[in-house]
Amino acid sequence: MNDLEKNIDCIFRTPSGAIFRMKNDSAIVVQGSRVTVLSSIDDYHTTFSGPKDPIGTWTELTSDVDRINYLKTNEAALKKINWTEVEAKIAARDQQSKLNLAKLFFTFAGRTNRAKYWLAWFIWSASCGVMFIGIFLFFMIYLSPALDAKEWVIGLGAACLAWFLLSSAFVVKRLHDRDKSGWWYLLFYVVPFILYVVGWDKRTDAEMLAQFGIGNPDEINRIALYGLFFSLAALLLTIWGFIELGCLRGTIGPNRYGSDPLDKDSD
Secondary structure (H helix, E strand, C coil), rough: HHHHHHHHHEEEECCCCEEECCCCCCEEECCCCCCEEEECCHHHHHHCCCCCCCCCHHHEEEHHHHHHHHHCCHHHHHHHHHHHHHHHHHHHHHHHHHHHHHHHHCCCCCCHHHHHHHHHHHHHHHHHHHHHHHHHHHHHHHHHCCCHHHHHHHHHHHHHHHHHHHHHHHHHHHHHHHHCCCCHHHHHHHHHHHHHHHHHHHHHHHHHHHHHHCCCCCHHHHHHHHHHHHHHHHHHHHHHHHHHHHHHHCCCCCCEECCCCCCCCCC
C-alpha cells in the first residue's frame, strides 16, 4: 500500500464505491470487489457502461482521518492493484497524447470534433504568433538594411504560406466531420485572406489619392467602395467559416470520412 498511499492526490466517495485520483492524473475506481485502473479520471464516464455516478454525487474526503479510514476500509480491494500497471497505463496515455497531437496537425484523414478543433486552433495561433514575431525581429535586426520592398513581400509571403500549411490538416479533418470536402478549406481560410488583402489595398489607395488630391472624387469613391465590398465579403465568409467549423456539431455517426469522433467506440 506504500506506493499507493504516497501517490494519492484525493479520494472521492461515490454511491457505488470510491475513486482515487492519483498525483500522476490516473484514477483507481473501487466498486465493491471490482478494482479498475484508468489512465485519467476523465475516462470514468466513458469506461463504465453500467449505471454511472454523476459527478455531483461524489464527496471528496478532505481530512486526513477520513482518508486513512477509507483506505483501511478498501484495503483488501486496493491490495489487488499492481502499481506497475498504473505506471504503464500512464506511459501509454502520454504516448497516445503525443500521437494524437501529431495526428491532429500532420494527417488529413479522419475527422476532428469541435473541442479538438479549438484546441488545435489555439495552439496554431500561439505558434504562428511566435513565428511571426521571430521572423519580424530577424528581418528588422539582421536583414532590414539589405532588403528592398520586394524581398520583404517574399519573406512575409513565405511566412503566410507556412501559416496556412500548419492549419490545413486540422481544418480539413473538421470539414470531414461536417461531411464536407477538404477543398472547402480554401473558401473558409484562403479566400477571406485574399479578399481582406485586396480590400485593404483598395481602401489604402483611396485614402492616398484623397490625401494628395490625385484623381476625381467619383473615382476615389469607387475605389473605396470596391475596398469595402471586398472587406465585407471576407467578413461574411469568415463568419460562415466560424459557425461551420467552430460551432456546428459534426455528422452524427459514421460518414464517408470516418467514424464519429464523439463515439466512445471510435478510434
